[in-house]
Amino acid sequence: MTIYDIAKLAGVSASTVSRVVNNKPGIKEETRRQVLALLEQHDYSPNETARGLVMKASRMIGILIADIRYAHHVDIAYYIEEEMGKHGYCSLILNTGLTDDKKVQAIKVLEQRRVDGIILVGSTFQCEAVKKALETGLSKIPVVITNGYVELPNVKGVLVDERDGVENCVKLMAERGHKKLAFILPNQTPSNLSKQKGFISGMMDLGWNREDMWLYDCPTTLEDGYRITEQILEEHPDVEGLIFGEDLSAVSAIRALTDKRIKVPKQVAVIGVDNSKYCDICYPKLTSLNNKLVEMSLEAARILLDSLEGRENPDKIMLFSNIVEREST
Amino acid sequence: MTIYDIAKLAGVSASTVSRVVNNKPGIKEETRRQVLALLEQHDYSPNETARGLVMKASRMIGILIADIRYAHHVDIAYYIEEEMGKHGYCSLILNTGLTDDKKVQAIKVLEQRRVDGIILVGSTFQCEAVKKALETGLSKIPVVITNGYVELPNVKGVLVDERDGVENCVKLMAERGHKKLAFILPNQTPSNLSKQKGFISGMMDLGWNREDMWLYDCPTTLEDGYRITEQILEEHPDVEGLIFGEDLSAVSAIRALTDKRIKVPKQVAVIGVDNSKYCDICYPKLTSLNNKLVEMSLEAARILLDSLEGRENPDKIMLFSNIVEREST
DNA sequence: TTGTAGGCGTTATCAC
DNA sequence: GTGATAACGCCTACAA
Numbered sequence: 001m002t003i004y005d006i007a008k009l010a011g012v013s014a015s016t017v018s019r020v021v022n023n024k025p026g027i028k029e030e031t032r033r034q035v036l037a038l039l040e041q042h043d044y045s046p047n048e049t050a051r052g053l054v055m056k057a058s059r060m061i062g063i064l065i066a067d068i069r070y071a072h073h074v075d076i077a078y079y080i081e082e083e084m085g086k087h088g089y090c091s092l093i094l095n096t097g098l099t100d101d102k103k104v105q106a107i108k109v110l111e112q113r114r115v116d117g118i119i120l121v122g123s124t125f126q127c128e129a130v131k132k133a134l135e136t137g138l139s140k141i142p143v144v145i146t147n148g149y150v151e152l153p154n155v156k157g158v159l160v161d162e163r164d165g166v167e168n169c170v171k172l173m174a175e176r177g178h179k180k181l182a183f184i185l186p187n188q189t190p191s192n193l194s195k196q197k198g199f200i201s202g203m204m205d206l207g208w209n210r211e212d213m214w215l216y217d218c219p220t221t222l223e224d225g226y227r228i229t230e231q232i233l234e235e236h237p238d239v240e241g242l243i244f245g246e247d248l249s250a251v252s253a254i255r256a257l258t259d260k261r262i263k264v265p266k267q268v269a270v271i272g273v274d275n276s277k278y279c280d281i282c283y284p285k286l287t288s289l290n291n292k293l294v295e296m297s298l299e300a301a302r303i304l305l306d307s308l309e310g311r312e313n314p315d316k317i318m319l320f321s322n323i324v325e326r327e328s329t
Numbered sequence: 330m331t332i333y334d335i336a337k338l339a340g341v342s343a344s345t346v347s348r349v350v351n352n353k354p355g356i357k358e359e360t361r362r363q364v365l366a367l368l369e370q371h372d373y374s375p376n377e378t379a380r381g382l383v384m385k386a387s388r389m390i391g392i393l394i395a396d397i398r399y400a401h402h403v404d405i406a407y408y409i410e411e412e413m414g415k416h417g418y419c420s421l422i423l424n425t426g427l428t429d430d431k432k433v434q435a436i437k438v439l440e441q442r443r444v445d446g447i448i449l450v451g452s453t454f455q456c457e458a459v460k461k462a463l464e465t466g467l468s469k470i471p472v473v474i475t476n477g478y479v480e481l482p483n484v485k486g487v488l489v490d491e492r493d494g495v496e497n498c499v500k501l502m503a504e505r506g507h508k509k510l511a512f513i514l515p516n517q518t519p520s521n522l523s524k525q526k527g528f529i530s531g532m533m534d535l536g537w538n539r540e541d542m543w544l545y546d547c548p549t550t551l552e553d554g555y556r557i558t559e560q561i562l563e564e565h566p567d568v569e570g571l572i573f574g575e576d577l578s579a580v581s582a583i584r585a586l587t588d589k590r591i592k593v594p595k596q597v598a599v600i601g602v603d604n605s606k607y608c609d610i611c612y613p614k615l616t617s618l619n620n621k622l623v624e625m626s627l628e629a630a631r632i633l634l635d636s637l638e639g640r641e642n643p644d645k646i647m648l649f650s651n652i653v654e655r656e657s658t
Numbered sequence: 659t660t661g662t663a664g665g666c667g668t669t670a671t672c673a674c
Numbered sequence: 675g676t677g678a679t680a681a682c683g684c685c686t687a688c689a690a
């Protein structure tokens with residue numbers, strides 16, 4: 001069923017049908033009702049693809065995300081999809097992993113699909129490869145990156161002060177009497193590295209030397225979180241607190257400590273980042289830095305919509321994190 | 330940059346460029362190289378929208394899902410997206426919630442977008458409203474439903490024997506010496522109701538009467554899981570085991586029991602369903618029925634691809650669940 | 659108030 | 675080997 005078919009049935013031209021479909025004015029009420037009836041009767045459904053072609057707008061946006069299975073990512077994707085959906089946009093969610101080539105490839109896909117805008121989820125997209133890919137193919141459509149920033153005229157960023165956030169985590173630990181702390185860095189994204197910087201400055205305030213600090217890195221899995229905790233305990237049996245760059249490995253650390261009959265938080269306190277659902281599931285519940293991912297997603301969607309509809313916004317905005325204290329501190 | 334622009338630059342016709350772009354044979358090697366160079370140089374990107382229009386295929390599929398934030402849903406979406414992506418299909422993931430009207434609305438969206446196929450995630454889509462919507466608008470494209478089935482010629486189903494699975498959970502409980510069991514039903518989806526049936530037959534095998542059984546229902550949240558556990562303990566202080574229709578509330582039950590100084594699994598054992606990441610995060614770790622969601626997703630993607638490419642498959646296939654025993658039984 | 663014609667960027671079918 | 679030309683389904687001047 002195309003507008004032509006309907007037109008024939010109604011004895012009018014296709015343009016008239018088109019006008020009715022799009023609720024344009026200047027149609028006799030009689031004709032409108034007639035066409036509307038036919039439309040209904042044959043349950044006509046406008047072909048968005050064809051519409052997109054002539055309108056030069058797909059009403060689709062792309063969401064690039066390293067791995068939607070991460071608890072904090074999926075929330076972001078959910079809220080963005082929902083928000084954009086309310087405004088008539090469909091979301092093409094692509095999982096890119098962390099390698100440059102897959103990210104670039106995903107950008108090419110979005111380019112071919114002629115999406116109207118893009119949201120990059122996570123600072124992992126703040127990199128040269130992505131910048132270059134955006135520059136060559138997609139310099140004319142609005143892009144928003146969450147938790148990072150890319151220096152391009154069409155790109156806006158929503159940031160969170162994770163650095164200060166983690167610094168505050170160190171302070172909280174200290175207040176609770178835990179001063180021998182280790183920091184565990186997840187993937188080396190700009191965001192995670194800035195968390196580490198926050199840890200370092202926090203520790204320097206406590207009188208530590210940069211080179212003496214206990215810095216580790218660890219992939220974001222339960223197994224690795226467990227393993228790294230064992231390793232830290234071995235290398236620094238006097239450790240009093242662990243700050244992880246994300247929740248999942250932190251949760252696993254709690255279990256590792258529990259298994260070793262080390263009391264959490266009494267002997268060793270633990271803090272994660274992301275304030276994910278995991279925090280309420282483990283035992284004891286995990287204190288975590290709320291880096292405002294939900295708010296960030298909604299802001300990202302809002303900014304993208306603003307750009308799409310011609311409203312202005314600053315290039316970057318910053319949200320403020322806060323610590324949600326539970327039972328592990 | 331369109332093929333026309335490139336054609337002009339190369340001094341050839343658009344058809345030639347099109348042929349080069351699509352790697353069609355019958356082009357002089359010289360011309361091909363020349364055009365290819367221009368394509369590269371102006372980083373031409375084919376407009377998939379236009380292509381879709383003439384090819385009558387969008388190379389997009391729709392994934393309908395109640396709420397991608399559920400741990401088990403997101404895995405499904407992830408694997409389907411990945412698998413379809415490998416074959417050149419983009420996935421339009423739409424969260425529909427559980428109400429009929431939003432499901433129907435989402436189907437309309439997919440219809441307008443002219444997706445080439447659809448995967449419905451979860452038995453919640455096994456309902457009259459969805460059936461009707463598929464029948465009117467989308468009777469010509471392949472549809473696969475996971476964990477359910479809809480009686481239509483273009484719909485295929487991938488099922489899991491959750492009924493037997495839960496019956497086996499009852500047996501396991503009994504073997505471990507827990508015979509006074511309660512079942513907690515999540516949303517009333519066909520899948521969940523069949524889990525309940527499994528519980529009922531399992532309990533009848535243990536000599537219980539249908540009307541004496543301890544059946545509860547409970548939304549899938551931590552708060553509700555906690556609350557329902559308290560309620561069950563109050564109404565049946567002699568309860569020895571809890572079987573939940575999904576993991577999240579089960580996890581919360583473990584915490585509720587722990588808080589009440591009731592030993593898990595010694596005094597009360599707990600089993601969930603979905604075998605999600607949550608199982609390994611809570612303490613003690615949750616025994617759960619692995620209902621093969623990942624395998625189901627991959628099967629769904631495979632079947633959809635088969636249909637898309639003209640290969641046949643049975644209308645329904647069934648996978649077998651198994652219990653992953655951890656620390657809560 | 660309505661119809662005609664042109665175009666959006668492709669691909670496919672003929673000719674040449 | 676290559677180039678016109680006609681779709682694909684829709685929208686939008688401009689004309690009537």
